[in-house]
Amino acid sequence: MFYTISIIGFVVTFLGIGICCMVFPCCRKCQWSPLAILRRAVRILTMLPLERKLSPVGALRKLVYLLALLCFLILAITGFYPVLVLREPIYGYWLILHATFAPVFAICLASLAVMWAGNCCFNKGDWLWLQRVLGRESVNKADVKKSCPEQSRGNELLRKICFWLIMLLALPAILSIVLSMFPLFGTHGQEFLLQLHRYSALLLALSVIVHTYLTIRTQMEQ
């Protein structure tokens, strides 16, 4: 069951991202030659180093974000690869790696929550834009334009949603596995906690993927 849901989840997410890329390309003159793809890849990678213009807090924020991404990558590979590809429970070195990077990821998420929550608050602009998208014609278009820059709009709102989803899903993902380490739950409880961890981790992973895509897209658009 989890296997099927996971596969569907990943396929739908990546398909969605692919379709989004094609329907709403971030640059109108996108070229698909190998050189252009390489150039774009280099551009994305150059986003990783900490720029000099960043303030110490900004640098810390970016550092934590990049560390969180690295941890997520390792956790996603060690968590999903054995289950989805090898078709076996996480065991052996996969488990050791998973358990080693999990607390680092938890710390990063907590730090990001503190550092990013203020910026990810929903504001009036989001609300007005959402109303416009939903077809509420009574909303003044000028208001929308004023309160929300042209480039972000939907992306920004989606990013914020993803951020809060990530924060929300991180709680069951972390607590389910930590609580299972205490002699509080019997076999059925343990199985429930394991399922809770799996599904919340799956949703968390999908949210992180979408969030990362939107972040890259926003950066490229800027």
Place this chain on the structure above:
Amino acid sequence: MRKALLYTAILFCLISVLTAADTDLTFSGDESDGSRAVPVHLIPLIDEEGEKITPADELLLPFSMRQSCAACHDYEKISRGWHFNAAEPNVAPGRQGQPWIFVDAGTATQIPLSHRTWPGTFRPEQLGLTSWKFVQVFGRQMAGGGVGELDSDIPDEVVRGFVSGKLEINCMACHDADPAHNQAEYADQIARQNFRWAAAATCSFASVSGKAVNIPSNYDPLMPQPLNDPKLVPPTITYHKNAFDHKNQVFFDIVRKVPAERCYFCHSNHDIGKSGLGKWATDEDVHLAAGLTCVDCHRNGLDHNITRGYEGEASVSKNPLAAISSCENCHKEGRLGAPVPEHSGIPPAHFDKLTCTACHSGSWPDQKTLRTKTSRAHALGTYNVNKSDDVLPHIIYPVFAKQLDGKIGPHKLFWPAFWGSLKGQEVAPIDLETVRPIAGKIINDKELPPSGDWPSLTGEQIGKVLELLETTEGEPVYVCGGKLYHLDDKGRLIATEHNAAKPYLWPIAHDVRPAAQSLGARRCEECHSTDASFFFAEVEVDTPIASEQGSVKKMIEFQELRPVYMKLFAFSFVFRPFLKVVAFCSSAVLAAVLLLYALKALACVIRILTEGD
């Protein structure tokens, strides 16, 4: 022609009717009327000739179980039960069990034998043990029947068999509730080759004297003639006069539900050097302490196809209870008051990788394995048994090893040691009659230790024996301590690893410890620490070679796990408290941020709603 056909048809019908009648034959004792009361067994004694025994008989013969019990019970059906059917080729062997361990210190031999096709065991015939000899050696703790009733092809044994009689099923070994029942007497009678008298000798109302072992082969126990030699006393039985009632019937204190004490004669264990204290200091199995007996779980019907109680037994057993007689089945359903386990804090992965017994059975694992004795291997409970701690065979325990079903469970283990011939990749033991004159002479040059321990063997001695051993086919080898020894072209002794030298392991289930005393009940680190006995205890490699003694293997080598990984995994438990703190702190921060912004959002909503007003 027509008449002939008619007669043939009538004859055929008659045979069919008779055969059908025979098949449908039910014995009065085998068909229950539903009463739970125990039937009183006040019955006549019948000898093997089918004659009723009375105290007035001139020649008193021992009563025959086959004759006395078969009046009311289906002896043939019973004889196909698990305790008697080892030699039947069509019986599924099931999970590996304890083999018969043939020990001969004089030739530095301890080898697993079984009529069942358990991997790692050898058939007794391979060692030159005919059924007759096998019964002589191991009959002491056999329930009779099966091998004990097989006819020999060897003329000498046929004649001796007439003197000694057959070893019929000894129903009393299990079903006699008489406190005066003496099963040790049975073992003694087997040693005297008094097979015919063995079962009767255990009963409180009979006593047997004399021995068949040195009686001439032409002696007829049914028409005995005085023997010339006064030292030769043929077996004779005496029945206590008050045993018979006025109808010459005898009371047997027979119970359907076999008392655990009866099982113990063949199924006892004694751990050596665990506490330095005696048996009194050892806790018994938690099931027995709770008031159950062995047969509450190990049940059988008339066919005596008793359940062994392991997971997956139902696939090989015809006993309908086999499917529900495992630990899991009773404890999931709470049968007989079995507590349903919570296993709080134990990740479910443990149940896929471990047997129930891994955590709950046997003695608590220490940094080094113990040696243990078992009734059948060490003749426990018999007269004049060697009580030394060093007596062979050396059984090592508890060894947590991977079973055939892929789960890790506690096992008993011993390292085979025997002289064999290597042909291709197969090693077959060499007949004892061939080995004894050669190996016995070279090894016995030094006195055998009175403790019953190994003789102190040297590589030189092994080389000498291998030089002298002549095998009809294959190369002579000696297997011991997990290695196979053979001579190379230049006559040098070479030791190699070989499958035949691997230890023989069999899973154990008892004694079961209560849940609070199970492995991992207190802390994960009981198994997941870098020096945890479960993975890293030292398993003794037992060998008669003096220079090799004291060598060990790590427990993990028997579990097919990666030692580096298990060490790393165990090491990660050092940081587990840190992981828990980090996870809780992170969760607290996340929850606080979420709550804070949720409240902010709520405040915003309230403000908007208020403004709207």
